[in-house]
Amino acid sequence: MAAPFRLYGAELSPYSLKVRSYLRYKGVAFDWLPRSQARQEEFARYAKLPLIPVLVDADDNALQDSTPIIEQLEAEFPEPSITPAEPALAFLSVLIEDFADEWLNKAMFHYRWSYPEDQESAARRITDMIFEGAEKPEGIEENVRTRMISRLYHVGSSPETAGLIEGSFTRTLALIEDMLKDRPYLFGGRPSLADFGLAGQLAQLLSDPTPGAVIRAQAPNVVRWLERMDSPKAEGKFAKFDDVRGPLSQLLSTEVAGAYLAWMASNARAVEDDANGVAVEIAGTMFTQKPQRYAAKAFAELQRKREAIDDEALDELLAETGCDAYLKGAYDDDDEEDAAEASGSSDESEADEANP
Numbered sequence: 001m002a003a004p005f006r007l008y009g010a011e012l013s014p015y016s017l018k019v020r021s022y023l024r025y026k027g028v029a030f031d032w033l034p035r036s037q038a039r040q041e042e043f044a045r046y047a048k049l050p051l052i053p054v055l056v057d058a059d060d061n062a063l064q065d066s067t068p069i070i071e072q073l074e075a076e077f078p079e080p081s082i083t084p085a086e087p088a089l090a091f092l093s094v095l096i097e098d099f100a101d102e103w104l105n106k107a108m109f110h111y112r113w114s115y116p117e118d119q120e121s122a123a124r125r126i127t128d129m130i131f132e133g134a135e136k137p138e139g140i141e142e143n144v145r146t147r148m149i150s151r152l153y154h155v156g157s158s159p160e161t162a163g164l165i166e167g168s169f170t171r172t173l174a175l176i177e178d179m180l181k182d183r184p185y186l187f188g189g190r191p192s193l194a195d196f197g198l199a200g201q202l203a204q205l206l207s208d209p210t211p212g213a214v215i216r217a218q219a220p221n222v223v224r225w226l227e228r229m230d231s232p233k234a235e236g237k238f239a240k241f242d243d244v245r246g247p248l249s250q251l252l253s254t255e256v257a258g259a260y261l262a263w264m265a266s267n268a269r270a271v272e273d274d275a276n277g278v279a280v281e282i283a284g285t286m287f288t289q290k291p292q293r294y295a296a297k298a299f300a301e302l303q304r305k306r307e308a309i310d311d312e313a314l315d316e317l318l319a320e321t322g323c324d325a326y327l328k329g330a331y332d333d334d335d336e337e338d339a340a341e342a343s344g345s346s347d348e349s350e351a352d353e354a355n356p
Contacts, residue, residue, distance in 0.1 A: 097197030189236020
């Protein structure tokens with residue numbers, strides 16, 4: 001009997017692994033279909049845009065974009081839940097997942113296509129997937145490598161910003177390592193949306209030579225957690241907000257507010273002004289990048305979700321960490337433009353890796 005779902009993705013796509021891990025956690029039967037040259041015609045029948053992952057159900061309905069896929073499935077398969085019962089923790093899970101998708105992805109893409117050993121490894125693995133054991137065209141690995149290096153500017157990676165991106169990654173890694181020292185998942189005994197988002201990016205970083213060596217040397221708890229997140233299981237209940245508040249506070253102040261939300265707010269203004277670029281000072285470095293309409297939509301949705309929560313403990317934490325200075329801004333609740341149509345998204349960059 002055919003599985004009820006088919007997931008088209010790639011081992012080198014953090015968003016594909018994010019959805020695959022989620023489906024495994026839910027115990028939902030699915031077929032994992034790497035996006036190869038042999039499946040291109042099949043994939044194209046379901047993908048409105050050439051983006052991965054794509055999830056297709058038994059009735060041939062297709063979903064794209066990892067977060068909406070998980071949100072829709074969570075409504076259909078509520079147990080075991082990935083959403084903490086406390087509203088404060090539920091929102092923080094959403095916030096950290098978006099931090100992973102929109103900020104930590106910059107480190108993943110930067111390391112993969114900035115260092116020669118990482119470039120060679122990724123280009124080889126991508127072309128192995130695409131051609132599935134068939135003979136590769138001469139020069140195809142170098143073509144993939146050249147193409148992806150040329151796209152580094154899409155995530156703001158440059159010689160000028162390399163130190164900022166790598167510093168944010170190593171600080172984030174240390175903070176997550178500390179959060180995992182007393183519990184199997186970020187918020188207790190079972191994974192939340194934040195776990196799936198962060199694990200998707202960090203699994204990619206672990207698989208690449210340069211950041212992988214850093215993770216193995218500095219974050220053994222993260223390595224063990226990533227092994228669990230490949231096929232996660234509920235091992236207990238979610239922790240209480242008060243139990244995770246302390247470890248979360250520094251991550252929120254230094255990396256979420258200090259880097260990710262500062263960039264997201266500047267990007268949203270650039271998109272609104274139809275500017276040619278985004279420039280924002282982060283940790284003493286001017287970070288510049290091409291504006292991303294997808295990220296602007298994600299930021300507006302994050303602000304909408306924040307406005308919907310009235311919780312004193314959350315208010316206090318987000319105020320003291322600087323997050324609410326960005327999250328309490330205006331948002332457009334009437335804008336129904338499909339985010340999947342936005343150009344320059346992180347998922348688009350990953351789709352390009354699987355479609356040279």
